[in-house]
Amino acid sequence: MRYLVISLVLCLAGCTSVPVAPNWPDVPKELLESCPDLKTVDSSNDKLSVVIDTVADNYNEYYVCKDKVNDWITWYNGQQKLWKTLK
Amino acid sequence: MWMLSLVPDSLLLYIINTVLLVGAVGSFLSFFLLHRILNKFPALAPYHLLIQIVSAVLLVCGIYLKGGYGVEMSWRGRVKEAEAKVAAVEEQSKELNKQLEEERKKKQQVKIEYYATVKTQIKEVERQINAECKLDPKVNDLINKAATNPEKAK
Numbered sequence: 001m002r003y004l005v006i007s008l009v010l011c012l013a014g015c016t017s018v019p020v021a022p023n024w025p026d027v028p029k030e031l032l033e034s035c036p037d038l039k040t041v042d043s044s045n046d047k048l049s050v051v052i053d054t055v056a057d058n059y060n061e062y063y064v065c066k067d068k069v070n071d072w073i074t075w076y077n078g079q080q081k082l083w084k085t086l087k
Numbered sequence: 088m089w090m091l092s093l094v095p096d097s098l099l100l101y102i103i104n105t106v107l108l109v110g111a112v113g114s115f116l117s118f119f120l121l122h123r124i125l126n127k128f129p130a131l132a133p134y135h136l137l138i139q140i141v142s143a144v145l146l147v148c149g150i151y152l153k154g155g156y157g158v159e160m161s162w163r164g165r166v167k168e169a170e171a172k173v174a175a176v177e178e179q180s181k182e183l184n185k186q187l188e189e190e191r192k193k194k195q196q197v198k199i200e201y202y203a204t205v206k207t208q209i210k211e212v213e214r215q216i217n218a219e220c221k222l223d224p225k226v227n228d229l230i231n232k233a234a235t236n237p238e239k240a241k
Contacts (some may be wrong), residue, residue, distance in 0.1 A: 020169040028188055038234035041227045048220045049213040051230055053177065058234060060202045063239040067194055071187060076133050078183045086169075 012072035022086060025079055031072055096160075103156050105147025113142030 038058045041051055117139040125132050232240070 020166055020173060022173045022176065025177070025184065027189075028184055030188075030191065034103070035238070037236060037239075040231040040234050043224070043227050043231070045215075045227050046222050047217045047225075048222050049216050051222070051226060053209055054230070054234075056202065056205050060198065063198060064111060064195075067191070067198075071191060075184070075187055078187075079180055082183065085224050086172055086176055 020085070024083075027075065028071075030076065031068060033068075035068065036061065099156065101150040103149065106145055107153055110142055110144070110149040113138070114146045117142045141148030 038061060039054050041054050044049070106166065117135070121135060125135055
């Protein structure tokens with residue numbers, strides 16, 4: 001048993017860990033926020049201006065969200081290109 | 088071999104070189120010259136074989152350790168190289184994030200200004216639009232339906 005333990009220790013002495021572990025970069029916090037739901041109009045509303053206002057807000061929201069998705073793509077492609085150089 | 092990393096390099100090299108040197112010199116002496124000396128000192132003759140064995144063992148160990156040290160140093164060099172590469176990439180990655188953040192802020196600013204203008208324009212013609220148009224209550228429902236996420240509408 002003693003010899004077995006000693007031989008195991010000797011075998012393990014040959015093991016080594018990989019000391020270089022690159023950390024995958026953090027994603028900008030803004031990109032981690034999910035897109036909100038679109039705004040709706042109060043059902044009792046009788047003004048067209050309110051409808052236009054709401055639609056304008058929703059268009060704005062769409063472009064904010066579109067930018068977020070595009071930034072995700074840009075971020076991912078950029079980081080992947082960089083990290084591929086390590087291989 | 089990882090245990091070698093616990094010992095300072097200079098001390099390790101010193102020990103290995105000493106073992107190798109003692110082994111080499113000892114082997115040379117014991118195999119080629121010692122018998123001439125031992126002829127003059129017969130009392131030491133029984134140790135001749137022992138000295139030869141010890142010297143040979145030291146020489147073999149020295150060569151093995153020298154090789155192992157070389158391999159260890161070569162791996163350490165590669166690790167340092169890899170670490171430097173990773174550090175450079177991490178730095179570039181941070182720079183990329185920074186650039187993205189700056190571009191995002193610029194785009195956001197453009198959007199804020201643009202929609203502020205649109206909102207102002209809506210406000211300006213609000214009274215005119217509302218005066219000329221009577222809104223059917225169905226419009227609100229349809230607009231809300233269109234704006235609702237179909238996943239949630241189910």
